[in-house]
Amino acid sequence: MSSDSPLFDRIRVKPDQDRRLRAELPACEWPRCDAPATHRAPKGRLRANEYWRFCLEHVREYNNSYNFFAGMSDDAIAKYQKEDLTGHRPTWKMGSVGGRKSEAKRGSRGSGWAADDPFGLFDGAGPGRAGQARPASEGRKVLNAQRRALDVLGLEADAQRADIKARFKVLVKRHHPDANGGDRTSEDRLREIIQAYNYLKSAGFC
Numbered sequence: 001m002s003s004d005s006p007l008f009d010r011i012r013v014k015p016d017q018d019r020r021l022r023a024e025l026p027a028c029e030w031p032r033c034d035a036p037a038t039h040r041a042p043k044g045r046l047r048a049n050e051y052w053r054f055c056l057e058h059v060r061e062y063n064n065s066y067n068f069f070a071g072m073s074d075d076a077i078a079k080y081q082k083e084d085l086t087g088h089r090p091t092w093k094m095g096s097v098g099g100r101k102s103e104a105k106r107g108s109r110g111s112g113w114a115a116d117d118p119f120g121l122f123d124g125a126g127p128g129r130a131g132q133a134r135p136a137s138e139g140r141k142v143l144n145a146q147r148r149a150l151d152v153l154g155l156e157a158d159a160q161r162a163d164i165k166a167r168f169k170v171l172v173k174r175h176h177p178d179a180n181g182g183d184r185t186s187e188d189r190l191r192e193i194i195q196a197y198n199y200l201k202s203a204g205f206c
Contacts, residue, residue, distance in 0.1 A: 025037055025038060026053055028053065028054050028055040028058055029052050029053050029054060030054055030055070030058040030062075033054075033055060033058060035055035035057070035058075036055060037053035037054055037055060038055060038056055039053070039054055039055070039056060039059040040052065040053050040054070040059075041054055041059050041062050041063060041066070042066075044068075044070070045068050045069070045070075142157040145199070146199070146200065146203055146205065148196075149196035149197075149199045149200050150164075150196075150200070150205075152192055152193060152196035153167045153168060153171065153193065153196055153197065153200075154167065154171075155167055159205075161205065161206045164197070164200060164205055164206040165206050168193065168197045168206075171190075171193045172190065172193065172194070175187075175189050175190040175193065176190060177190075
């Protein structure tokens with residue numbers, strides 16, 4: 001076999017030159033370009049899995065001017081980017097099924113997953129207290145960070161949800177600059193109150 005044969009390049013570790021390009025690759029799809037199409041570029045947002053075949057020079061030029069959101073309004077772009085965070089899949093809040101609050105009662109058959117809740121984990125009742133409403137503070141373990149947040153609001157560890165919300169509203173009205181003639185001296189205190197309340201809210205206290 002001659003060393004100049006294209007077959008020889010297939011068994012060499014590092015061929016001197018790739019003689020297969022022009023023989024195996026199609027021509028560049030850029031107008032008036034006959035170079036081998038070594039790269040591909042997407043045809044557009046509405047044409048999934050369809051690509052142009054370009055040479056290196058023209059794929060760079062195409063990519064510089066490519067706009068995935070071409071033809072979309074600003075609102076449509078914002079919506080697309082938001083939905084892209086979840087892979088464009090539907091989402092809903094915890095405690096709801098398919099975006100609707102579950103109205104199924106424990107023990108009723110044929111009502112979905114809420115019917116199979118022997119320990120009352122999804123209706124607010126704990127083990128051994130199925131079907132009974134449990135006070136928010138009963139048996140609640142309070143961490144140090146949560147205790148400090150309650151201290152910021154001037155509340156004890158056994159404070160109820162209603163107490164926390166009511167206390168927060170009172171403190172915000174008291175320290176807000178609008179309630180003090182624009183005085184911002186208590187702005188740091190207000191920020192601390194809001195942070196404490198948000199932390200308690202994220203921890204399920206209110």
